[in-house]
Amino acid sequence: MVISAKYTTAINAPYPAAVDDAEAAYEALRASGVAADRIVLAGTSAGGGLVLALLHRLLAKQRPMPACAVTLSPWLDLNMSYPSVDELSAQDVILSRAWTTRAAKMYAGQTAINAPEISPENGSFEGAPPNLILYSKVEIFRDEIESFANVLHRFGVEAEFHAHNVAPHAWPMVVEDAPETEEAFRLIA
Numbered sequence: 001m002v003i004s005a006k007y008t009t010a011i012n013a014p015y016p017a018a019v020d021d022a023e024a025a026y027e028a029l030r031a032s033g034v035a036a037d038r039i040v041l042a043g044t045s046a047g048g049g050l051v052l053a054l055l056h057r058l059l060a061k062q063r064p065m066p067a068c069a070v071t072l073s074p075w076l077d078l079n080m081s082y083p084s085v086d087e088l089s090a091q092d093v094i095l096s097r098a099w100t101t102r103a104a105k106m107y108a109g110q111t112a113i114n115a116p117e118i119s120p121e122n123g124s125f126e127g128a129p130p131n132l133i134l135y136s137k138v139e140i141f142r143d144e145i146e147s148f149a150n151v152l153h154r155f156g157v158e159a160e161f162h163a164h165n166v167a168p169h170a171w172p173m174v175v176e177d178a179p180e181t182e183e184a185f186r187l188i189a
Contacts, residue, residue: 003029007050014109019117022054026066036064042188044170046103048074048133049120056116056123068130070188073141073170074148076121078104078113082143091138094169100140121148130158134184139169162187 005025008017030036043051048071055069078100085097108118116123121144131152135145145161152159164171164180172184 010103010107015107015111015115015118018050018107019053019057022050023057026054026058027063030064037067039066040068040070041066042070042072043074044072044173046075046107048072049076049078052076052120052123053117055125055128056120059124059127065127065129068132069128070132071134072172072184073135073139074120074133074145075100075141076119076148077141077144078108078119080104082141082147084143085140088138088140088142092140092169094174095140097140121151123151125152125155125157128152128155128157130160132160132162132188134162134164134172134187136167136169136171137163137165138167141169160187 003025005022007021007025010018026039026041029039041051041054043049051069051071052074055065058065080097080101085100089097104113108115111118113119114122133145133148135142142163146163149159149161162184164184167178167180168174171178172181172188175181
């Protein structure tokens with residue numbers, strides 16, 4: 001069974017609305033009788049960051065953990081502080097510093113942009129379930145994703161990172177019928 005949760009976007013309300021919605025969806029699923037260890041959280045780009053923000057919140061509240069998390073090109077540093085943001089701006093055909101900076105300010109609202117539920121790279125993940133993270137070597141989020149490997153390692157989280165050398169940001173969701181996309185879905189399955 002696949003359930004897609006609709007969450008409030010930054011255009012409609014800033015943080016914490018999206019994380020609150022994600023938590024409510026997770027808890028509603030559990031309340032319906034689905035065991036936490038039968039749930040896989042998945043998200044792409046900002047949705048990938050939302051998955052990791054939710055994990056951070058669930059851990060802080062000592063809630064039962066899902067089986068695992070799968071994120072595709074997750075947005076982890078809304079400060080946009082890593083070199084790849086500028087170094088890869090000409091190669092990333094989907095994202096730009098200007099757009100992501102505006103989106104980050106809109107999402108954070110009045111909350112500090114480095115808060116763990118806004119920039120998950122600053123979160124605590126001790127006790128988190130296994131993570132699978134797919135990303136591109138030519139997307140502006142590359143460095144923050146690669147740095148996040150160290151964060152998860154520091155907290156003892158089992159994590160697999162798979163990078164594609166030329167595919168665009170979040171390619172499994174934007175490039176249909178490509179061998180790279182098929183391979184990504186094989187890894188996820």
